[in-house]
Amino acid sequence: MIIGLAGTAVALALAGRRVLFLYAIARGGQPDPERVLQVRRDPKSDVEDQVTEVFGQRKLLKWTVAGLAHAAVMWAFILLITVYLEAAVALLFGLDEHIPGLQTWGPIGFVQDTIALACAAGLLTFTAIRIKNSPRRIGRDSRFKGSHLSGAWITLFMIFNVIWTMFFFRGVEWASGNLDYGKGAYFSYAVGHLFDGMSHDTLEVLESVGLLLHIAVALVFLVFVVHSKHLHIFLAPLNVMFKRRPDGLGAAQPMMSGGKPLDFEEADPDEDVFGRGKIEDFTWKGFLDMATCTECGRCQSQCPAWNTGKPLSPKMVILELRDHALAKAPYFTASEEARERFTDEQKLDMQVDKELVGENGVIHPDVLWSCTNCGACVEQCPVDIEHIDHILDMRRFQVMIESSFPSEAGVMLKNLENKGNPWGMSETKRLDWVGELDFEVEVVEEKLPEDTEYLFWVGCAGALEDRAKKTTKAVAELLHIAGVRFAVLGPMEACTGDPARRLGMEFVFQMLGQQNVETLNEAGAKKIVATCPHCFNTLANEYPQIGGNYEVVHHTQLLAHLVEEGRLTPVTPIEENITYHDPCFLGRHNKVYKQPRDIMATVPGVRTQEMHRHKDRGFCCGAGGARMWMEERIGKRINTERVDEALETDPDTVSTACPFCLVMLGDAINEKKNSGEAKESLEVVDVSQLLIRSIKGEGGSAPAKEAVAAE
Template sequence: MILGLAGTAVAVALAGRRVLFLWKLFTSGQPDPERILQVKRDPKADLEGQVVEVMGQRKLLKWTASGLAHFFVMWAFILLISVYLEAAVALLFGPDAHIPGLQTWGPIGFVQDTIALLCLAGLVTFAIIRWKNSPKKLDRTSRFAGSHLGGAWLILFMIFNVIWTMFFLRGAAWANGNLAYGKGAYFSYLTGQAFEGLSHDTLEVLESVGLLAHIYVALVFLVIVVNSKHLHIFLAPLNVMFKRRPDGLGAAQPMMSNGKPLDFEEADPDEDVFGRGKIEDFTWKGFLDMATCTECGRCQSQCPAWNTGKPLSPKMVVLELRDHAFAKAPYILASEEQREKFTDEQKAAMQVDKPLVGEDGVIHPDVLWSCTNCGACVEQCPVDIEHIDHILDMRRFQVMIESSFPSEAGVMLKNLENKGNPWGMSEMKRLEWIEELDFEVPVVEDKVPEDAEYLFWVGCAGALEDRAKKTTKAVAELLHIAGVKFAVLGPMEACTGDPARRLGMEFVFQMLAQQNVETLNEAGVKKIVATCPHCFNTLANEYPQLGGNYEVVHHTQLLARLVEEGKLVPITPIEEKITYHDPCFLGRHNKVYKQPRDIMAKVPGVKAQEMHRHKERGFCCGAGGARMWMEERIGKRINTERVDEALGTDPDTVSTACPFCLVMLGDAINEKKNAGEAKESLEVVDVSQLLIRSVKGEGSPQGEKEPAAAE
């Protein structure tokens, strides 16, 4: 008892000291009151998150083998607390003491032994996965590249020690007559057979040794956990509790300073925080994210930048920020008087003067500007780390304070400021597509016409880019055929500001957004249909931050409903094999996966063929995060990688539902055609273009079944 209590006191003191340090570090971050308020507003959502994400391991189980292994190990941690409760009773009151009911009911022993064995199976699975996916074998294709591998193996070894000491203790206890579960604890019973024939005194010694070994392993494990990446055992439920809760990734967060949205008109450069220029600028939730990372590499394995040879790994961004935060923590937590006493060597060790972003900084600029905001990292993260928010906040400081960003993006920003679109074209050109239609499209002058159900938000690409104009005209025709009344803003429409916001130029975003919100509100707009997922996401999820609250639908959602209601009837077969590419801002950001596929499914003759990476695991086209206006100079082009995957399905057509994707995939396919690697007839089209062909009787280019359809 003395040895057990002494060891417990030492371990708890060491662990408590670390926890206190972490608490001080986290609370030194910027305030983020909304995280607390959302839990108070909707405790039911938090409970659901704990049940589904933490207890149910929803995201982990998407990867079946490793997911099941983690499921069993996690539940072993929870259920085997009862074994440690028994150990505490034995330590304090003697090995023959039992809690009535808990330590005498056979089914409990059965559950304890079973979960312990499943945990062992999980450990073996983890070991095999780590061996097969070792960075020494696979280099950067391993999701564990960059992770602290030694620490992971140590944790597996410690969990193994927990299990074998448990069975050693229970086997000796059974042989000594002190395990009251009988044969219900079947594996403990079998282990006890190995101790049969030993004297009572020997068994008492073995039981005491087993008891102390089992307790000491747990105490050492506790100290290791609070000083390692396995801190997620305790922090993951908290991170899930305080995560953002959109349906999908939703909006980019507004710029916050001292817990409040930043007001550019009243901002004080000396008092306010503009993005993240140093580690102290991160919120307490940012620090929680850093400490919660499990280094599993799922985000890294899905990242389009990492998969095409670029330096961005979402995992490594979080780990580098975490390591920097821990290194600088003594300086952050010190008083001004204490800071003055630090020597230059101490400051260098604490990375006091190390820039957050820079050639010699914590995060290299190439890492920061490789992100497409696709959301694959956030979607896959089993502990709900918000990588995109942190990358975007660091971009904001670089753009707005340091004026440091890819030069070609500067042209885009100037065009947005001066002309209201990324290409710098005249606002009057926004109406040219209407001239190619054979029916009238109402243009809003002051108010939306009373009979117009929707405002059709055409978007910059939809109005000004030739390939995207085809989508615009197809959607307009389909709405006209279905009898849906709509109007457009024409010259009054300006860019939603998405490229500026995703680049990090929040000021330009707010300027454009406030202008548009004022226009929409004065026009009395209630319902909007948009063809661009970036516009759709911004209008639906980000404009409410500025007082713009509208019912916004993507054109695939509206068209799918019109087809379902029989207002649009696709009758002419399109005898083509078609593979669909999920736009990131439609799919992962807004969970719209079903409707584009529903449209294709209703078109006769279409043979849909999914790419390997689709829906929530879809692969980016490379245009998001303002990358549409930046050169891709490192590694393989993301759009080329995606088209290579599309070509693997041997399609006649590649379909999508985003003008950015249309351009990026189209460019890559043209390169493939020029190189003789794709058939000349291959094209990229929006799903609305497929639908209009079938509805209007144009069918397949071959026209094989058009007469029958017409008949």
């Protein structure tokens, strides 16, 4: 008992000291009151998240084998607490003492032994996965590339020690007559037979040794856990509790300073926080994200930048920030007086003067600017880390304070400020597409006509980019055929500001957003349909931050509804093999996966085949995060990688539902045609173009397309 209690006291003291250090780091971060308020406003959602995400292991089970192994280990941690309760009773009150009911009911022993064996099977599975995916063997193709590998192996070893010491202790306990589960604890019962024939004194010594070993392993493991990535055992439920809770990835967060939205008119660069320029600018939730990362590499394995040879790994961004935070914490958590006493050598060790973003900084600029904001990392993260928010906040500081960003993006920003669109074209050209239709389109002058059902938000690409204009005309014609009364803003429409916001230039986003909200409110807009997922996401999820609250639908949602109602009826077969590319801002960001596929399913003759990465695992086209207006100089082009995946399905047509994807995939397909890797008839079209072809009797087949292409 003395040995056990002394060991427990030492272990708890060491673990407690570490916990207090980590708590001090969190307290050193910026406030984020909304995280706490959302839990108070909607405790039901938190309970649901804990049930599904933490206990149900929803995200982990998307990867079935690894998910089942993790579920077994996680539930072993929970259920085997009862075994440690028994060990505590034996330690404090004697080896032959028991808790009535708990330590005498056979089914409890059965559950304990079963989950322990399942945990052992999980450990073997993890061992096999780590050997198979070792970075030494497969390099950057391993999702564990960059992870702290030694910590993972130590953890597996420590969990194994928990299991074998448990069965050793309980086996001896059964042999000495102190295990009252009978044959319910079947494996402990089997182990107990190994000690048949030993004397009572020998068994008592072995039982004491087994008990102390079992407790010692747990105490050593506790100290190790709070000093390692496996702190997620305790922090994951907290991170899930305080995560953002949109349906999908939702809006980019507004710029915050001191826990309040930043007012640009009254902001002081010397007092207010503009994004994240140093580690202590992160909020406590940011530090919680860093501490919760399990280094599993699921985010890395799905990242389009990492998969095309770029330096960005969402996992490594979090780990590098975490390592820097731990190094600098003694400085930024200290008082001003204490900081003055640190020597230059100590400050060097604490990375006090190290840039957060820079050539020799914590995060290299190429890492920061490789992100497409596709959301694959956030979607896959089993502990709900918000990688995009952190990357965006670091971009904001670089753009707004340091004026450091890719030069070609500067042209886009100037065009947005001066012309209201990224291409710098005249606003009068926003209605050119209307003249190519054989019916009139209502253009708003001041107010929407009362019988207008939808304001059609055309978007910059839909109005000004030749390939995207085909989608705009197809949607307008479909709405006309279905008898939907709609109107457009024409020259009064300006860019929603999405490219500026995703680049990090929040000021330009606010300027454009407030201008558009004022226009929409004065026009009396209530229901909006948009063809661009970026516009759709901004109007629906981000404009409420600046006073714009509208019912916004994507054109695929509206068209699918009109087809379901019978107001649009595709009749002419399109005998083609079609693969659909999920736009990130429509799919992962807003969970619209079904409707585009429903539209294709109603077109006679269409044969659909999914790419191996689709829906929530879909692969980006490379245009998001303002990458549409930046050169891609490192590694393989993301759009080329995606088209290579599309070509594996041997498609006659690639379909999508986003003008950016249309452009990016189209460019890559043209490159493939020039190199002879794709047939000349292959094209990329919006799903609305497929629908209008079938409705208007312009169907056809792949051979017919090939004949036209040959001519």
